[in-house]
Amino acid sequence: MTKIVNLATPELNTLNVNQAASLLAYSVDLVLVINQSGMIEKVIDGSKPVHTKTQSLLGKKWIDTVAIDSQPKVNALLKTTSNSEEQNWRQVNQEMGDSSSIPIQFSTLFFQQQNKLIAIGKDLSGLSALQQKLVQSQQEIERDYASLHAIENRYLQLFNSIDQAYLIIDSLTLKILEVNKSAGFLVGDLKKIQGKLFTNLFPVKDHVAIQEYLTGSKSGIMQSSIHSTLENLQEDVEISSVLLREGNHNICLVTVKPKANGIQVGNASDQSVLVSQAIEDFQDGFIICSTNGVILTANNAFLSMSQTTQKDNILGKSFELWLGRASIDLKIILGTVREYGVIKDYASTITTDDGSSPINVVISATNFNAGKLSAVAIGIHQISKTSREPASKSDNLGKNAKELTQLVGKVPLKQIVTETTDIIEKLCILAALDLTMSNRASAAELLGLSRQGLYIKMRRFGIVDNNASDDLDS
Known part of the structure; x- marks a missing residue:
């Protein structure tokens, strides 16, 4: 928008403000003559009046005749002085006598000798209506797009189902x-x-x-x-x-x-057959048990791990019969699944029916619902012995043993034996907490201690485990 240059020049300053307002009315839509107190003294309509009640603005302060959000703009326009070289156009929502509001773009001219302002305005109603139509069209396009997108989604879901x-x-x-x-x-x-x-x-x-x-x-x-x-x-x-x-x-x-009765990928019953067969032939052991640990089904890999000859020999029995730490392991697994929904890579051993050495395993489990039945799915992955031994703990034990041998000749043997006992005791407590995933109740049971006895020893050795829980029993 073109900027208005102030008329406060020696040649034009003598021009009467009312005459100037009348001349300007031929090129704009509305002209207001405003005195030094901000009151409207004269209203002149352009060739096409912006409203039938523009004369109702006479005798009122201009700032009181505009919308609240436009008052700061009018205040800025009223501050035009002889020192102002140019004034920007500002869009104002001008209110008329019948409570209607018209968007008008105003700029002001200052007449220093007469100490008055002329506010010249251009009606933006047409542009505003056009903008409103544009917004409505955009909203309609968005609604049509959303409807089309919904139809497309329904079609794809139907087509693929x-x-x-x-x-x-x-x-x-x-x-x-x-x-x-x-x-x-x-x-x-x-x-x-x-x-x-x-x-x-x-x-x-x-x-x-x-x-x-x-x-x-x-x-x-x-x-x-x-x-x-x-x-x-x-x-x-x-x-x-x-x-x-x-x-x-x-x-x-x-x-x-x-033509043959082959498996169809969309058939739910055939999908179940595929999943069941895949689990049955899977390399890792897999069992499904009830929420209290009774085995409902098991795959061939678990039968091989436990050296069980027939599946009927394990169905209906508690999973703890094949766990190295029996009820302790089962409580930790089921308790963690009950509280968090899942347990991952829990280290344990699987005992065998033929009396051979236990198998080192890591166990992962999750709970699920099949109709009205709540159950726990357990995956059992066999690992080697070396993979279970954390290097950091072995290094720590070796470091402590080396430090103890350096004490020989410096302190009495009785003191060395006492410190050795403390180190072993601390390492056993740490190992128990690690094996039981920081469950103190299970760790105490694993060590053959009371809970109170374990807490006392933990405080004595400065063992603090922020992730520790007191109990996972049901």
Whole structure:
């Protein structure tokens, strides 16, 4: 917007303020003559009045006739003086006598000799209405976009939730436009086949027949199916198609169905079979037990770890029978799962039914609900002996032993034995806390101490564990 240069010059300062206001009214929409106290002395409408009640502003202070948010702007306009070389335009919400508000862009001119201001204004109602229409149009576009996005999401969810394999094919080029998830089991990577020719999924000898079949599709009518073989799986399939109208061109909705009763990726029961078989053949031990530790099922790897000949020999029995520290380990595992929902890499051992050496393992578990049944899924990973021994503790023990040997000849043997006992006692307490994941109640049970006895020894050796918990028992 063009800036207004002040009229306080020797040549123009003698111009009468009312005459100047009348002249300016020809080029703007509203002119206000304002005295030194900020009161409106005269109101002159332009060629097209901004409102029918502009004369109601006479005799009022200008700052009192505008909206509250515009008062600081008017205050700045009223401060125009002879020293001001130029004045910026400011948008003001001018209120009229009937409580209506009109957006007007004002600038002011100062007449020093008469000590008055002229406020010249340009009506922004048209621009404001245009801006409002723009905002409304933008909001309507956003609503339409949100509605379209919701429809697209519903379509994708419906398309991908169908058990049957569906492909959308361009009826002219026979290129694959879209594929649902169930089709991925048959045709491979969904992203890679989009944009490829549908006929390339089948042997070359069948290309012509498939092409003729698709081009012969009729709108809205499912054709009788044809048969071919998928190249990637070498599996016989049944192909059927229906022609659909999409805008100005046609598409084919093609169904691909295996002739054999193979597994369909979208079938929930078949998915359960896959998961169950994978767990049964998994290398790590896997069991599902009740919330109190009774084994409900176990895989072959756990039978091998425990050297159990038959699965019936472990079902219905407590998991603690095969844990190295029996009830202590089970309390920690189930208590942690009950409190936090999961336990990871808990170090323990699995005892065997044939009496051979226990197996070092790390155990992870989580709780889950299957219908009305609450259960705990437990994974058991076998590890070597060396991987369980923390290097830092071995180094610490060696360091303490070396320090003790240096005391020989300097202090009595009785004192050395006492310090050795203290070191071993402290290391045993730390090891128990580590094994029980800082559960003091279980650590005390593991060491054969009372809880109070353990607390006294921890304070004596300065052992502080911020993560310690008192008990995880149910």
